[in-house]
Amino acid sequence: MSDVHTRPIPAKFAANALIGAEDYEKMYRQSVQDPEAFWAQQAKDFLQWEKSFTQVLEEDMHRGHTAWFADGQLNVTVNCIDRHLASRSEQTVILWEGDDPADSVAITYRTLYDNVCRLANLLKSRGVKKGDRVCIYMPMIPEAAYAMLACARIGAVHSVVFGGFSPVSLRDRILDSDCRLVITADEAIRGGKHIPLKANVDQALSECPSVHTAIVVKHIGAPVDWDSKRDIWYADAIAEMDGDCAPEVVSAEDPLFILYTSGSTGKPKGVLHTTAGYLLMATMTFKYVFDYREGEVFWCTADVGWITGHSYIVYGPLAAGATTLMFEGVPTYPDASRFWQVVDKHQVNSFYTAPTAIRALMGAGDAFVTSTERSSLRLLGTVGEPINPEAWEWYYKVVGDERCPIVDTWWQTETGAHMITPLPGAMALKPGSATKPFFGVQPVLLDGDGKEIEGAGEGALAIKKSWPSMIRGVYGDRQRMIDTYFSTYPGYYFTGDGARRDADGYYWITGRIDDVLNVSGHRLGTAEIESALVLHPDTAEAAVVGYPHDIKGQGIYAFVTLKSGREPSEALRQALIELCSKEIGPIAKPDVIQWAPGLPKTRSGKIMRRILRKIACNELDNLGDTSTLADPAVVDDLLAHRENR
Numbered sequence: 001m002s003d004v005h006t007r008p009i010p011a012k013f014a015a016n017a018l019i020g021a022e023d024y025e026k027m028y029r030q031s032v033q034d035p036e037a038f039w040a041q042q043a044k045d046f047l048q049w050e051k052s053f054t055q056v057l058e059e060d061m062h063r064g065h066t067a068w069f070a071d072g073q074l075n076v077t078v079n080c081i082d083r084h085l086a087s088r089s090e091q092t093v094i095l096w097e098g099d100d101p102a103d104s105v106a107i108t109y110r111t112l113y114d115n116v117c118r119l120a121n122l123l124k125s126r127g128v129k130k131g132d133r134v135c136i137y138m139p140m141i142p143e144a145a146y147a148m149l150a151c152a153r154i155g156a157v158h159s160v161v162f163g164g165f166s167p168v169s170l171r172d173r174i175l176d177s178d179c180r181l182v183i184t185a186d187e188a189i190r191g192g193k194h195i196p197l198k199a200n201v202d203q204a205l206s207e208c209p210s211v212h213t214a215i216v217v218k219h220i221g222a223p224v225d226w227d228s229k230r231d232i233w234y235a236d237a238i239a240e241m242d243g244d245c246a247p248e249v250v251s252a253e254d255p256l257f258i259l260y261t262s263g264s265t266g267k268p269k270g271v272l273h274t275t276a277g278y279l280l281m282a283t284m285t286f287k288y289v290f291d292y293r294e295g296e297v298f299w300c301t302a303d304v305g306w307i308t309g310h311s312y313i314v315y316g317p318l319a320a321g322a323t324t325l326m327f328e329g330v331p332t333y334p335d336a337s338r339f340w341q342v343v344d345k346h347q348v349n350s351f352y353t354a355p356t357a358i359r360a361l362m363g364a365g366d367a368f369v370t371s372t373e374r375s376s377l378r379l380l381g382t383v384g385e386p387i388n389p390e391a392w393e394w395y396y397k398v399v400g401d402e403r404c405p406i407v408d409t410w411w412q413t414e415t416g417a418h419m420i421t422p423l424p425g426a427m428a429l430k431p432g433s434a435t436k437p438f439f440g441v442q443p444v445l446l447d448g449d450g451k452e453i454e455g456a457g458e459g460a461l462a463i464k465k466s467w468p469s470m471i472r473g474v475y476g477d478r479q480r481m482i483d484t485y486f487s488t489y490p491g492y493y494f495t496g497d498g499a500r501r502d503a504d505g506y507y508w509i510t511g512r513i514d515d516v517l518n519v520s521g522h523r524l525g526t527a528e529i530e531s532a533l534v535l536h537p538d539t540a541e542a543a544v545v546g547y548p549h550d551i552k553g554q555g556i557y558a559f560v561t562l563k564s565g566r567e568p569s570e571a572l573r574q575a576l577i578e579l580c581s582k583e584i585g586p587i588a589k590p591d592v593i594q595w596a597p598g599l600p601k602t603r604s605g606k607i608m609r610r611i612l613r614k615i616a617c618n619e620l621d622n623l624g625d626t627s628t629l630a631d632p633a634v635v636d637d638l639l640a641h642r643e644n645r
């Protein structure tokens with residue numbers, strides 16, 4: 001790609017940025033030449049320690065092992081709340097904007113402290129101790145943040161499950177990490193649509209006998225079923241609790257949270273993050289990537305059920321003493337102007353969203369944007385999937401009035417924080433490129449033989465050295481972590497993504513090169529969707545691949561083979577789509593189902609996904625070598641019966 005669209009650093013940013021071009025070069029060099037000295041300094045500057053560390057790094061990338069600041073001790077909530085009380089107890093920490101534009105609330109650091117302590121005391125009173133896992137299944141309301149922080153207050157480990165996941169997914173996650181307590185709400189509401197969270201919890205818990213407590217926030221006031229032995233109303237219970245709770249001082253490497261994410265095989269993995277390294281990188285990237293200034297309002301539109309919400313709605317902003325906006329609704333309700341109206345209403349300075357939302361809003365027309373002022377905006381960001389240059393330009397010109405740099409941040413649940421990202425005052429932008437590595441991050445591109453590619457080129461994206469917020473484990477299955485991330489290219493962390501590096505050293509993420517889909521910025525394993533499809537009694541076999549989708553980035557294309565004697569029908573198609581929704585959640589509904597009398601397989605019975613991918617993507621000129629197929633005629637049938645997308 002040519003550099004014709006390169007956007008120089010805006011003069012205003014260059015003059016005032018926290019990190020300028022020379023700072024970046026100098027600090028990056030230090031961070032890779034002497035990582036221990038660099039990170040030790042950052043850890044002292046950014047975090048408050050109860051006991052200072054003397055060790056900095058222990059690492060064995062072949063075993064996927066890393067430990068940072070291991071003999072140090074701290075508490076996350078002291079860093080996110082207590083240390084701010086002296087100077088900003090009356091400052092707004094959470095600006096909550098409800099689904100209904102008439103609903104908004106400003107929560108101060110003092111109120112946050114009180115709520116977190118009360119809930120922490122409630123958890124303790126229900127027997128939750130350091131190291132215990134707590135499941136959080138919540139709408140986007142301040143209590144979701146209170147719940148995460150209340151766990152951190154007492155050293156419990158939270159596992160937030162996205163409120164859009166089905167009861168089956170919720171049950172699996174509760175069981176996998178053996179949570180004994182669930183925090184939820186009666187209902188969520190998004191775009192005027194109600195989501196019955198408590199009913200979903202009831203259903204999930206019918207198969208989770210170890211869960212003894214469900215704490216329920218009355219958010220909507222909807223009627224719910226009640227198990228008086230197990231269920232507690234949140235408001236009543238915390239009213240009885242003390243508003244102070246001494247923080248549990250934990251070790252730097254004690255676990256902070258588990259977050260489930262999809263991989264190319266099997267069920268979702270519980271990615272484990274620990275305390276100090278995670279908090280350090282969430283805070284530092286928050287401050288430098290968003291060039292955050294005291295008093296600014298920061299808005300990340302993700303859900304707290306994803307890593308983006310963990311790091312950039314809750315932990316990063318709070319540790320930095322910021323004001324974070326939490327939005328319950330959707331970009332198109334009541335209309336496609338909602339984001340920009342909220343920006344004006346709350347005078348948002350930095351706005352961080354996913355390319356899929358940008359593409360959807362771009363399709364709705366410029367008037368929804370231009371009817372608003374957006375004069376408070378200083379910086380824009382994107383996350384979750386590659387952004388096409390067309391959407392980038394629209395975001396830059398129409399939303400940002402060519403005034404706001406766009407930080408295209410590449411990272412993952414497993415990386416905990418931004419890895420390849422612009423620092424807005426330090427580097428010129430190229431639309432579609434995540435630009436350069438953050439401090440301490442050493443990306444490499446590997447060729448088919450696992451050798452590092454020098455200079456410009458394209459290959460598998462891997463990371464050479466550990467960084468403080470690197471994944472520490474897959475909950476309950478250490479070997480799975482090593483197999484997934486540290487075995488493909490021994491000695492490296494393998495990201496699952498492909499990337500290109502241009503002559504200027506800029507990285508361009510090309511997307512997943514494993515069997516993981518990225519649908520509207522949400523990660524889904526093809527294996528998970530296939531497992532759901534084969535649960536239907538009429539299904540013999542299923543294979544799922546992604547294809548390019550204008551709005552979602554990738555759509556879900558399922559090839560389904562029915563058992564002999566079963567006939568395809570519209571009703572069956574709908575039943576299969578519903579099954580995916582029930583087993584995983586609405587985000588997993590296939591966009592296309594093609595009835596496949598047979599699937600292309602090698603003689604040893606392996607499905608040749610490469611061919612299915614080409615059929616789904618309409619790349620029919622070059623199907624590649626089909627001579628090794630057990631039955632090449634299968635492909636002709638699939639080609640003849642392709643579905644419209």
Ligand code: PRX
Pocket residue numbers: 261307308382383384385386387408409410411412413414434495496497509511512518521522523
């Ligand atoms: O494929 C990459 C894509 O999202 C994947 C990580 O998904 P998840 O763990 O759910 O975290 C999403 C939010 C951090 C990556 O492997 N991805 C994320 N950010 C970008 C991206 N692809 C291209 N550009 C990005 N900025």
